[in-house]
Amino acid sequence: MATRRDAMAVQAVIGLPLPRRRPTVVAVAGIVGLVVALLAGVGLGSVAVAPGDTIGILAHRLLGLNLAQTWTPQAETIVWDLRLPRVLEAMVVGAGLAVAGTTFQGLLRNPLADPYVLGTASGAALGAAIAVLIPIRIVFLEFGLLQGLAFVGALGSVTVVYRLARVGGGTQMTSLLLTGYAFGSLLAAGLAMAMYLSGAALRQIFAYLLGSFESASWANLGGLLPIVLIASLLVLARARSLNGLLLGEDAAAHLGIDVRRERAILLALASLITAACVAVSGLIGFIGLVIPHVVRLVVGPNARFVLPLSALIGAGLLAVADIFARSVGEIPVGVVTAAIGAPFFLFLLRRTQRGYEL
Amino acid sequence: MSPRPPLSLEPDVSATRPSRPTLAVSRRPVILAVLIAIIVAACGGGATPRPSVPPDATGSLLPPLTVTAPPSASPSPAFPTSLTDDEGTTVALKAEPRRVVSLTPAETEILFAIGAGPRVVGKVEDIANFPPAAKGVPIVGTFNGVDVEKIVAAGADLVIAGGSGGTPTDAITKLRSLGVPVLVVYASDVKGALHDIELTGSAVGHQAEATALTASMQAGFDQVAQATAGASKPRVFYETGDQPAIYGIADNSVYAQMIGLAGATPITTGSATNWEMSTEKLVAADPQLIILGDSAYGVTADAVAKRPGWADLAAVKARAIKPIDDIVVTRPGPRLVDGLWLLVAAIHPEIVLPSPPAPSPAASGG
Amino acid sequence: MSGDDAVLELAGVSGGYGRRDVVHDVDLRVRAGERLAIVGPNGAGKSTLLRLVTGLLAPTAGEIRVGGTRLASLSRDAIARRIAVVPQLASLPFSARVEEVVALGRLPYEDPLRGPGPADRAIVSAAIDRVGLGRLIGRDARELSLGERQLVLLAVAVAQAAAIVILDEPTVHLDIRHQVEVMDLLADLNERDGRTIIAVLHDLHLAARTLPRIVVLDGGRVVADGPPAEALDADRIRDVFGVDPAVMPEGPWSHAPGAAGAQSPDITSTTGAAR
Numbered sequence A: 001m002a003t004r005r006d007a008m009a010v011q012a013v014i015g016l017p018l019p020r021r022r023p024t025v026v027a028v029a030g031i032v033g034l035v036v037a038l039l040a041g042v043g044l045g046s047v048a049v050a051p052g053d054t055i056g057i058l059a060h061r062l063l064g065l066n067l068a069q070t071w072t073p074q075a076e077t078i079v080w081d082l083r084l085p086r087v088l089e090a091m092v093v094g095a096g097l098a099v100a101g102t103t104f105q106g107l108l109r110n111p112l113a114d115p116y117v118l119g120t121a122s123g124a125a126l127g128a129a130i131a132v133l134i135p136i137r138i139v140f141l142e143f144g145l146l147q148g149l150a151f152v153g154a155l156g157s158v159t160v161v162y163r164l165a166r167v168g169g170g171t172q173m174t175s176l177l178l179t180g181y182a183f184g185s186l187l188a189a190g191l192a193m194a195m196y197l198s199g200a201a202l203r204q205i206f207a208y209l210l211g212s213f214e215s216a217s218w219a220n221l222g223g224l225l226p227i228v229l230i231a232s233l234l235v236l237a238r239a240r241s242l243n244g245l246l247l248g249e250d251a252a253a254h255l256g257i258d259v260r261r262e263r264a265i266l267l268a269l270a271s272l273i274t275a276a277c278v279a280v281s282g283l284i285g286f287i288g289l290v291i292p293h294v295v296r297l298v299v300g301p302n303a304r305f306v307l308p309l310s311a312l313i314g315a316g317l318l319a320v321a322d323i324f325a326r327s328v329g330e331i332p333v334g335v336v337t338a339a340i341g342a343p344f345f346l347f348l349l350r351r352t353q354r355g356y357e358l
Numbered sequence B: 001m002s003p004r005p006p007l008s009l010e011p012d013v014s015a016t017r018p019s020r021p022t023l024a025v026s027r028r029p030v031i032l033a034v035l036i037a038i039i040v041a042a043c044g045g046g047a048t049p050r051p052s053v054p055p056d057a058t059g060s061l062l063p064p065l066t067v068t069a070p071p072s073a074s075p076s077p078a079f080p081t082s083l084t085d086d087e088g089t090t091v092a093l094k095a096e097p098r099r100v101v102s103l104t105p106a107e108t109e110i111l112f113a114i115g116a117g118p119r120v121v122g123k124v125e126d127i128a129n130f131p132p133a134a135k136g137v138p139i140v141g142t143f144n145g146v147d148v149e150k151i152v153a154a155g156a157d158l159v160i161a162g163g164s165g166g167t168p169t170d171a172i173t174k175l176r177s178l179g180v181p182v183l184v185v186y187a188s189d190v191k192g193a194l195h196d197i198e199l200t201g202s203a204v205g206h207q208a209e210a211t212a213l214t215a216s217m218q219a220g221f222d223q224v225a226q227a228t229a230g231a232s233k234p235r236v237f238y239e240t241g242d243q244p245a246i247y248g249i250a251d252n253s254v255y256a257q258m259i260g261l262a263g264a265t266p267i268t269t270g271s272a273t274n275w276e277m278s279t280e281k282l283v284a285a286d287p288q289l290i291i292l293g294d295s296a297y298g299v300t301a302d303a304v305a306k307r308p309g310w311a312d313l314a315a316v317k318a319r320a321i322k323p324i325d326d327i328v329v330t331r332p333g334p335r336l337v338d339g340l341w342l343l344v345a346a347i348h349p350e351i352v353l354p355s356p357p358a359p360s361p362a363a364s365g366g
Numbered sequence C: 001m002s003g004d005d006a007v008l009e010l011a012g013v014s015g016g017y018g019r020r021d022v023v024h025d026v027d028l029r030v031r032a033g034e035r036l037a038i039v040g041p042n043g044a045g046k047s048t049l050l051r052l053v054t055g056l057l058a059p060t061a062g063e064i065r066v067g068g069t070r071l072a073s074l075s076r077d078a079i080a081r082r083i084a085v086v087p088q089l090a091s092l093p094f095s096a097r098v099e100e101v102v103a104l105g106r107l108p109y110e111d112p113l114r115g116p117g118p119a120d121r122a123i124v125s126a127a128i129d130r131v132g133l134g135r136l137i138g139r140d141a142r143e144l145s146l147g148e149r150q151l152v153l154l155a156v157a158v159a160q161a162a163a164i165v166i167l168d169e170p171t172v173h174l175d176i177r178h179q180v181e182v183m184d185l186l187a188d189l190n191e192r193d194g195r196t197i198i199a200v201l202h203d204l205h206l207a208a209r210t211l212p213r214i215v216v217l218d219g220g221r222v223v224a225d226g227p228p229a230e231a232l233d234a235d236r237i238r239d240v241f242g243v244d245p246a247v248m249p250e251g252p253w254s255h256a257p258g259a260a261g262a263q264s265p266d267i268t269s270t271t272g273a274a275r
Helices: A002-014 A023-043 A051-063 A073-108 A120-133 A145-166 A172-210 A218-237 A239-247 A249-254 A259-281 A287-299 A303-327 A333-352 B030-042 B105-113 B132-136 B148-153 B169-177 B190-204 B207-228 B254-261 B279-285 B301-305 B326-330 B336-347 C046-053 C076-082 C098-109 C118-131 C146-159 C176-193 C204-210 C234-241
Strands: B081-084 B090-093 B100-102 B120-124 B139-142 B158-162 B182-185 B235-239 B289-292 B321-323 C006-017 C020-031 C035-039 C061-066 C083-086 C164-168 C196-200 C213-218 C221-226
Touching: A023 A051, A023 A073, A023 A287, A023 A303, A051 A073, A073 A172, A073 A218, A073 A239, A073 A259, A073 A287, A073 A303, A073 B148, A120 A145, A120 A172, A120 A259, A145 A172, A145 A259, A172 A333, A218 A239, A218 A259, A218 A303, A239 A249, A239 A259, A239 A303, A239 C098, A249 A259, A249 C083, A287 A303, A287 A333, A303 A333, B081 B190, B100 B105, B105 B120, B105 B132, B105 B158, B105 B190, B105 B207, B148 B169, B158 B169, B158 B190, B169 B182, B182 B190, B190 B207, B190 B254, B207 B254, B207 B336, B235 B254, B235 B279, B254 B326, B254 B336, B289 B301, B289 B336, B301 B321, B326 B336, C006 C046, C006 C196, C020 C046, C020 C061, C020 C196, C020 C221, C035 C046, C035 C176, C035 C204, C046 C164, C046 C196, C076 C083, C076 C098, C083 C146, C098 C118, C098 C146, C118 C146, C146 C164, C146 C176, C164 C176, C176 C196, C176 C204, C213 C234, C221 C234
Parallel strands: B100 B120, B100 B158, B120 B139, B158 B182, B235 B289, B289 B321, C035 C196, C035 C213, C083 C164, C164 C196
Antiparallel strands: B081 B090, C006 C020, C006 C061, C213 C221
């Protein structure tokens, strides 16, 4: 780093511009990524559909154009009912997890936080496991018991953690983090028990734990998109509070942020987004952890940029990961994101080890 | 374990077992049954599942059709019809299915046995690959999952899936939401297996062949029952696995039934849900014959004899340890009868049976 | 003194955490443009007093007024526009450039949706220059030395454009050069901008040398409030700090109270070090 300092000093002296933050570059890259992911997502699959047909189907369904139908009804079903909702759902979940991850990292002031840090993952998994074990099939508006219980489990565990953390000592955020860890471990024990008792259904529970978009559908998207979109916009509107927390809770209060209220609101919004995402797609890791850091590297810590750009990049990345996952034989998408994310996570750890005391 | 048939069916609490021939055994203490009972009670006394009816081509949800015999002299058409699958779902079939996908190895065998083989356009990967005529059928699913795209691309108008998690429920829901009729079958005992054969027959319009098949199978069971009526019933331990613990057979399982039918006393684990056999229990039960259902995984008689504590078992002393083709013994398909023959051959070598009854000529066209 | 020009007024204020009060019945009046230090032994309630003054803690008794308005009636934003606090340390979980950190000082004025405007950016630039950190623009704040980081935190307060600047032990981690730099800056902010400076200091010598008014806190009560010669005489040192003044470096406590040789403290920098 010594040479970098010297370089900067030299630059400052000669008056050359220092490396600037480039949010527009990231935005453009994100949009390009989304378009590529969309095209690949509807074009690729285990059944070959000619690109011309794919475009024709999309044009027909989206724009109402009545072109010469060169494709079979089966191809149309595959493109419109199987592939398109799947790639869109992957995008929405990717965006949601990235936004939730950014929010949790900012709220907890911890670069290693992710959307699951307050017990959301364990709660959702336990809910899903119980749903698998209960011999009742409930289908409401095409949402099954599993999604319902996963959603309830995720939100329920965050609520419990929040309540428990109130009475803890230390700074509020530390106690929240620790309580989340402790309660999450408790839930994980319950999950382990459920898995032990599950027998053949273990595979179903495991598939949920690793995350997949296999069950993506327009109905899922209809439930998921409004929640993620609205909650994310509400978080973006509070970017100022997230920024204020950069120097600490007391510093934020001194800068005019009502820390208790903002913290509760942001926690609730981020947890809602996370719960909706894990309900439809299971536990997909590393998106919420890694994407915000990648974006911050280029655009700085300002949440006004990090939030929307992380959403963009997260959407594209998860969509591509899912395409990859199903192309190589339906491996769980969580495995792909772990393979990408884990090395980056280690790299992050090494960087943070230099310490961040100001 | 996986979701059992909903409560509206007969409360047969038989142990559930995956229909594919693996060593996957369920381990379920009574605690789970109590837990589920509590949860069910809390959920308002057993919500009845809403039957999911797939929309028809116009997108509206038709009420389930019932089959009524038209008051005419000509034979009533078999289709359109609606059938109830093993999960209690009412599945409507508007026309006789011409493109069938089978997602369990047993169903593949059944379809070919009742003469619907040519209509099978997709099958699930089969460890045993039977019948040979099914070799050319494209694979649309494996142990890991089902490829919905391929099923849709094949233009399936009927999918027969495995219950109890055999086919991922996501795939079943997805197919139904796309308007493809899916029949979920799950046979937990011999009676269930016969029922599934008849259900399959009704689904593809081959009731006659199916009935003939089940009749001949039942005849075979009866034949064996007669032949073994007077014979002594040796205590038989059927081993289904040896890693990481010794696994036997659960109470009321298909295995137990089959062994009983073959004229023996099955040694079971004492639980309807736990398949693990403790060595102590085994020693107390002292089997006279050990059948190695896990022989396909490399378990040999020598290895068994060397196990600590097993040397004093009557079966080990008499070296009555026999391998068997586990798949045939329990696959709930047309070869179940063959499985019974194998069991009789192992348990009562002194009884000589004629060859197992072949399915009636009408169905043997494959 | 008339009551009208008090920029900060505490009347009978008590407060603490949980059931116990840490601060008892504190009266304090600060006029606009004053500079004062709050000193006291560990556990005297200095930090608690700060939290009460900035509204982070609600008093159990008494009233606090800022510029005549009751503190309890002000929103956090409004408080932040009147009072800026410089902590002794702040940790950054993510790397941020110096100018991005200083920009946080404009948060109380920012439009929540649109963020900082060109005027805000200009103020941030000015704050950085004022504090002398121009050469550090673009640098990662986490890589700076302790002294430079303290200056960054001071720049945040400057950008905040508040009439009152409160510093919580700003010199704890600083070497002598940076200590002087900070105290010089405070003097400059006070003289040029007319800002009121309240510094909680542990270093009695620094306090006595650089600030004209010392408030001594002990056991949660104000035990002295006046010029260093009065507030920090030898008796006070003995009573409050439990230390023999003879072991301390030269200061107001070194002479017997009221001795003819007592000198007023030198409140200008003792070195001519440029920023």
